[in-house]
Amino acid sequence: MLHTRLLRSLLGAATLLIAGAAATAPATAAAPTPGGTLTTIIQPEPVILTSALNTAAPTGFFSANVFDGLVEYDNDFKLKPALAERWEFSKDGKTLTFYLRRGVKWHDGKPFTSADVKWTLENVWKKIHPRNQILYGKVTSTDTPDDYTVVIHFSEPSLAVLSSLNSNGAQVLPKHLYEGTDILNNPYNNKPIGTGPFVFKEWSRGNYITLERNPEYWDKGKPYLDKIVFKVVPDAGARAAALEKGEAQYAPFSPVPLKDAERLAKLPSLKLETRGYEWLSPWLFVDINLDRPYFKDLRVRQALAYAIDRNAFNKVVWYGFGKPADSPVVSTLKQFHTSDVPQYGFDPKKAEALLDEAGLKRGADGTRLKINLDYLPYGDDFKRSGEFIRNSLKRVGIEVNVRAQDTPTYTKRVYGDRDYDLSVVWFAGFADPLVGVTRAYWSDSVGKNIPWSNGSGYRSAEADKLISQAQGSASQSERIALFKKLQQQVQTDLPSLPLLEMHFFTVQSSNLKDAVAGVDQVYGSLKNAWFDSGAKVAANPAAPQR
Numbered sequence: 335m336l337h338t339r340l341l342r343s344l345l346g347a348a349t350l351l352i353a354g355a356a357a358t359a360p361a362t363a364a365a366p367t368p369g370g371t372l373t374t375i376i377q378p379e380p381v382i383l384t385s386a387l388n389t390a391a392p393t394g395f396f397s398a399n400v401f402d403g404l405v406e407y408d409n410d411f412k413l414k415p416a417l418a419e420r421w422e423f424s425k426d427g428k429t430l431t432f433y434l435r436r437g438v439k440w441h442d443g444k445p446f447t448s449a450d451v452k453w454t455l456e457n458v459w460k461k462i463h464p465r466n467q468i469l470y471g472k473v474t475s476t477d478t479p480d481d482y483t484v485v486i487h488f489s490e491p492s493l494a495v496l497s498s499l500n501s502n503g504a505q506v507l508p509k510h511l512y513e514g515t516d517i518l519n520n521p522y523n524n525k526p527i528g529t530g531p532f533v534f535k536e537w538s539r540g541n542y543i544t545l546e547r548n549p550e551y552w553d554k555g556k557p558y559l560d561k562i563v564f565k566v567v568p569d570a571g572a573r574a575a576a577l578e579k580g581e582a583q584y585a586p587f588s589p590v591p592l593k594d595a596e597r598l599a600k601l602p603s604l605k606l607e608t609r610g611y612e613w614l615s616p617w618l619f620v621d622i623n624l625d626r627p628y629f630k631d632l633r634v635r636q637a638l639a640y641a642i643d644r645n646a647f648n649k650v651v652w653y654g655f656g657k658p659a660d661s662p663v664v665s666t667l668k669q670f671h672t673s674d675v676p677q678y679g680f681d682p683k684k685a686e687a688l689l690d691e692a693g694l695k696r697g698a699d700g701t702r703l704k705i706n707l708d709y710l711p712y713g714d715d716f717k718r719s720g721e722f723i724r725n726s727l728k729r730v731g732i733e734v735n736v737r738a739q740d741t742p743t744y745t746k747r748v749y750g751d752r753d754y755d756l757s758v759v760w761f762a763g764f765a766d767p768l769v770g771v772t773r774a775y776w777s778d779s780v781g782k783n784i785p786w787s788n789g790s791g792y793r794s795a796e797a798d799k800l801i802s803q804a805q806g807s808a809s810q811s812e813r814i815a816l817f818k819k820l821q822q823q824v825q826t827d828l829p830s831l832p833l834l835e836m837h838f839f840t841v842q843s844s845n846l847k848d849a850v851a852g853v854d855q856v857y858g859s860l861k862n863a864w865f866d867s868g869a870k871v872a873a874n875p876a877a878p879q880r
Contacts, residue, residue: 366848367867368558372860375573375585376564378712379540381741384523385857386458386505389465389786390741391587391712391762394502394857396564399545400441401528402859403500404432404451407613407852411765413496417446417506417529427491427808434482438552440508441527441534448478453509455486457517464773464787465503465764469495472806490806493813494768500613501530502857503769531557531861541566551861558864570714577604583843584863586610586856590841591714592653598841607840610855615664615763615770616836618656620723620756621748621789624829628703629755633692635828638756639678640685641730642723644833651718652834659832661821662771663763666835670767672818675825685730694731702731705755708748711741712760719758719833750783757789760836767817772801775824792829 376396382388385397404418418432438446455476459466472492477485498504506529511522526534531553532545543564547557565582567573574590576582578598590598599606622629622638629635644658663671689695694702709720717738724734734756739747748757764770773779775797779787797820804816824830840856842849845866852858 364847364866364868366558366862366864368864369560370558370865371561371563372559372584372846372863372865373563373565373582374860375567375576375582375589376543377567377573377585377587377589378741379566380543381745382523383526383534383537383543384505384507385502386454386507387462387518387523389463389502390745391856395586396543397505397526398501398530398857399532399562399859399861400526400530400534401501401505402438402530403502404504404506405499406858407500407854409609409850409852411613411853413499416500417451418499421496427493428488430486430488430492430495432484432486434484435552436482438529439550440510440529441548442508442511444508444510445481446506446508446529447481448484449481450506450509451484452476452478453513454506457512458507459504462517462784464779464784465498465769467779468768468772468776468801468805469498488806491808492805493808493810494766494805497766498764498769500854500858502854503764531859532559532562553861557859557861559860562860574598577841577843580843583846584840584849584860585842586838586840587712588655588715588838592655595653595839595841603844604841605844607842607850608837610840610850610853610858611838613762613765613852613854614838614856615667615765616760616838617659617662617664617763617832618719618758618760618834618836619659619662619774620758620831620833621774622829622831623752623755623757623789624791624793625752626705626755628692628694628705631692632828633688634694635831636678637685637688637692637730638727638732639828639831640681640688641732642726642831642833643680645680647719647722648834651722652715652836655837655839656834657837659835661825662761662774662830662832663767663817663821664835667763667765667767669814670817672821674818675822676828678828678831682730689730689732696731700731701733704733704735706735706737707756707758708737708739708744708754709758710760711739711744716758723756723758745785746783748789749785749787750781752781752791759786759789761786767820768801768804768813771817772804772820774830775820776801790829792824792827794823794827797823797827 380392385394402417406414406416419435420433422431460470472488472490474489475487531551533548535546536544545562547560570591574594598604648656665671707720709716720736727734747753762770773787777793780791800816800820804813807813848862851862
C-alpha cells in the first residue's frame, strides 16, 4: 500500500475541479536546451496511429505529436491558438468561424487550408469519430470563403464544441490523401502525415514507433527534441525497470504496478507527475450487453450493481488511485455531476433476492448463470478488475469466465459483433458530458463497430431526447439540468455500472523539463519538452540504431 504522503501527492492534481484553475507549472529558470532523443513507453501498442479515427488512449498519446488541433489548452483550461489563430461564435450561437494560421504545411509539403478542415468535419467528425458525431451532429453546412477561413453553421447552438478542439478532439486530416479513399482503411492511418511538431518515420510493430523533429513547424523554434521513440513494453515490471535504468524517460497513464510507485518516487532520477490529466475526467465502468436475454431484466442488472463493493474495488485493485463512482459524470465536473440518482451500495443479499425474483434460481451446484467478461487489454489493473468482478458475482451465484484478448479483438467483439456479456472499460468524460459521456448512451452508434461508443446496446428514446436537447441548447443552465436528468435516466435503466473515477499519474526522468504544458497533456504534443543540459541525460539504449 502506498505511503499516505505519496498518495496525496499523486492524487493532488487529479482532484482539482475541472471548472477551476489547474495547478500551473512553475516557471523554468533555464532556457530550453534543444536536442536529444526521448524514449517514452506506450502501452498497449496502438491499433492505429490516427486519433481522428480511433480515440483509444495509446493512439491519442502518440498522435498529438504528429497532428495539431485547431486550438491548444493551457494549464488553466484557457484556449490558445494552434491551427486556428482566432475564432468567434455568432450572437445566436449558431455560427462558428475559424480564422486559420497561414503558411502551415503538411509533412509532405502540401499547404494546410480550410478545405482540409471542411472535408474532415463532413467526412470524419460527423460520420466516424465516436465523440464528434454528437458534437457536430447539428451542423447544417460548412463554408470556406477562402483558404484560411472556415464557417460552420449549426441548426442549433453547440456550446460544447469549444471544449474539444485540440488534436484529440478535432484532429484534421489531409484532404489530398484521404478524399475518395476508404477512410478507415487508408494506408496513411498508420503512416500519418500531419502538420505537427514531429514527423512519422517508422513503426516496427511490437517494438517501437519513431518520430523525428519537424524542421518546418509553424511554432518557430519548437520542438526542442530531435526524436521521440515510443517503445512498446507489455510487461508492467519491465516498464518499471526501463524507467529505473534510464532506458525510458517518460511514461503516462499510471505505467508501473501501483505497488511500485512509492519506490520509484524516491529515486532522484525520477519523478511522478499528476498534472496533464485534468481534461480527461476518466471513469471506469462495466458495460452490460442488453441484447442478452438475461440482461434485459432490470432486476438482473441491479443485482450486478449490488454485488460489487466499489470501495473494496478501489482499495484492492486500484490501490486507492481513484474514487468510487456513483454516476458516469465524475464528481470533479461539479457543475454537471449529480449524486441525486439511484444508488446501488454493496448489498449481496439484495442482489440474491433480485436474482431470485428474476427467475435465476441457484442450481444444484449453486450456480444461477454462466457468462463471459471481457476486459480492456490495457494492463494488469484491468485484468485484476475483471477478476475482482468475477469473484464478486460468484458470491451471488453467477459464474464468470474472464477472457483476455488483444485490443482489436476486444473492440470488434464489444462494438462490432457484440459477442460479449460484460466488458470492463474506461472512458474519458472530458470537460463537457456531451464530449465524452453521452457517447456511451446514444443509440445511433450501437453495433457500428465504432470503438469507445455505446457498447451496452442501450436504446432509450428518453435518453436520446435529453442528449439531443443538451446538444442544441443555447443555455448552459438548461444544459446542466438536462445532463442531470440524463444521469438519473441511465442510472435508473442501468445499461452500465460506473465503478471508479480514475486518477492517473506519469513517471518521468527528473531532467525532463516542461513535459506538461496543459490540462490535456497526455493527449497533447511534447513540443515544449526538453532535457536539462545541467543534468546528465539518461542513457537511451532502447532507441533503435539508425
